[in-house]
Amino acid sequence: MSTDVRLAAPRSGGRSCRLLAALTAFLLAVLAVLLAGCAGNRPKGSLDVPAADAASRAPGLTTITFWHSMDSTNGIALQALIDQFNAAHAGRIKVVGVYQGEYDDAITKYKASVQSNSTPSMMQIYDIGTQFMIDSHQVVPIQGFVDRDRYDLSALQRNIAGYYTVAGKLWSMPLNSSVPLLYYNKDAFRKAGLDPDDPPQNLAEIRADAEKLSKINGGPVSYGFGAAVYGWFLEQLMATDGQLYCDPANGRTGQRVTRVALDSPQLVQTLGWWQAMVKDGLAVNTGRQTKAAQNAFTAQQTAMTLESTGTLKAFSAAAQGHFELGAAPFPTVSGSLADGRGPSIGGASLWISGLGHTDAEKEASWEFVKFLVSPESQAYWHTHTGYFPVNNRALDLPVEKQYLKANPLFGVAIRSLDATELGPSTTGCVAGSMPQIRKASEDGLEKALIGQDPQTAMQTETRDIAGVIENYNDSVS
Known part of the structure; x- marks a missing residue:
């Protein structure tokens, strides 16, 4: 769902069956390109999880192109996190955030980038685009990195992580979530x-x-x-x-x-x-x-x-x-x-591109993903945007405790989500x-x-x- 700390921008108006059919036809045309393989036009790269040292072994600077849909207050907060990450990885990794419009606009541009073999290194996609991204066969599941590194997912809010988990596999990492x-x-x-x-x-x-x-x-x-x-x-x-x-x-x-x-x-x-x-x-x-x-x-x-x-x-x-x-x-x-x-939750998550991207890009993207969902980053993200902190450990930080004391109504959301049992009916379609x-x-x-x-x-x-x-x-x- 597209939610914002500001009063949300207008969503699209009514849709007739003809428009629904047109949208479907476009979607099917894109999927036909994706799944047919297009032999000689298939981009290089793979959907394999790279070696853990792929980014550190890469010569020079690894640049990550990150497409997102955060503007206004949210965009400012996201750019601040990008700048912080870049400063900590100066000379090794540089993330370039590129605003692509609202969620519907962004996924349309992503579909076009697939056809032109010019997908970004990372992409923020709204919740209801999850199955399409899986079916695109363009992305490396987050679960692969998790399994390789034995990355601890226990700190992620279970219902939020549950939304992006299909058939037991975590496909993308939640970034901005709301209830x-x-x-x-x-x-x-x-x-x-x-x-x-x-x-x-x-x-x-x-x-x-x-x-x-x-x-x-x-x-x-x-x-x-x-x-x-x-x-x-x-x-x-x-x-x-x-x-x-x-x-x-x-x-x-x-x-x-x-x-x-x-x-x-x-x-x-x-x-x-x-x-x-x-x-x-x-x-x-x-x-x-x-x-x-x-x-x-x-x-x-x-x-x-x-x-x-x-x-x-x-x-x-x-x-x-x-x-x-x-x-x-x-x-x-x-x-x-x-x-x-x-x-169930709404919002968007982070996807790492595989085809058309080097192992260094994939590994550097994973480093950025881990940074964005760290307790410190999520505390900053929550207190500056109002989105739910996807990492429960963020709530233990002093800045979060101070924020919740000043904004007690947010406790209603925390209690509501924590009391919800994870299951098919509560994770959404x-x-x-x-x-x-x-x-x-x-x-x-x-x-x-x-x-x-x-x-x-x-x-x-x-x-x-x-x-x-x-x-x-x-x-x-």
């Missing part, structure tokens, strides 16, 4: 006669509170609830309900995803709930633009919203001097959160067509919010996306 939360305006709760320390736990409770908060019923804000039309939230509601989003087993066993549960009872119920909230004046439909929903919340037009931990820092800054900010675990569809259940699946879920939700029957909307999207999934799987079989 979803329910944010709410405590002052508005007080004005509506609600207990500010008793936030809602499920959709029915959100509605009950929204009825007292909304202006239509004499409440203190225009709308009790408002969140972006974002497929990630629907995926999270399946996770907190303990349900699989994709079959079989969310793609976690190595078997390819063959079906997505867009028409599941839980999601149809969610769409019906959201539709009624908007119709009854208890929620505002801000569309797919994440920034619009965030702005409505910080402007106190809404009193509750769904967002990631990546926005906690920005929400805290916007609320200061205006209202007291509250944060609670992500809700369930119904009932209360059962023991061991919880949301990994499918090559996951970007299109997410857009299809947003199409269904959007249709419901403008009046279409929720079950019909999701049955249509389920049927349409089935062909996309089948075509992708056929292309890589």
Whole structure:
């Protein structure tokens, strides 16, 4: 998921089936190039893990080209870490960070670089691009370096590492991770006669509170609830309900995803709930633009919203001097959160290129990866961006303890993730067509919010996306 400490940049708008088909066709064309081998055009290099001394034995300077999608505050923090690494490895390794736009733009550019045999040494790819990267046959799995060095993974937050682990193999190293939360305006709760320390736990409770908060019923804000039309939230509601989003087993066993549960009872119920909230004046439909929903919340037009931990820092800054900010675990569809259940993570991870790159580049990239996930780097990253520290040992450092004392709401996210048991339903769906699946879920939700029957909307999207999934799987079989 693309999350930021700033108010997130607008995401792409609605997608028709024609656009979905076009995107799929492009993806399949790229995969055809990758998997066909292209005989004489195949780049040199290998997917083998290099010798541990490959970088130190290389003459002169080894330059690492690192493509990423971090801009604004996040980009500044990342560049500071790059500069620190380069200073410590002066004369041996130099990392050159290159911003490639938002996640969708970056993966499109990566696909083009594969076709032109000009891939970067390292690439930051968003979570839902995981299966595509595996299928590209361009990258060296992180697991290979881990096994060679007997690198200790125990410090990595298990759920975060679990997302990027498929069939028992860690393919990429998490960098920026976040979990979803329910944010709410405590002052508005007080004005509506609600207990500010008793936030809602499920959709029915959100509605009950929204009825007292909304202006239509004499409440203190225009709308009790408002969140972006974002497929990630629907995926999270399946996770907190303990349900699989994709079959079989969310793609976690190595078997390819063959079906997505867009028409599941839980999601149809969610769409019906959201539709009624908007119709009854208890929620505002801000569309797919994440920034619009965030702005409505910080402007106190809404009193509750769904967002990631990546926005906690920005929400805290916007609320200061205006209202007291509250944060609670992500809700369930119904009932209360059962023991061991919880949301899956979002964000992006680091991939090391193999084909077209020297052993020295691969080894130098691994050195940089290890630096970025060290406790010290992750403490800096967390306190300057708001992203979750992927290394648990970062939380023991004085700078982290000071940060958490000043920002106690982040503890909600830590406790939520730590209490979530690792399993297929809580690690999210990994499918090559996951970007299109997410857009299809947003199409269904959007249709419901403008009046279409929720079950019909999701049955249509389920049927349409089935062909996309089948075509992708056929292309890589």
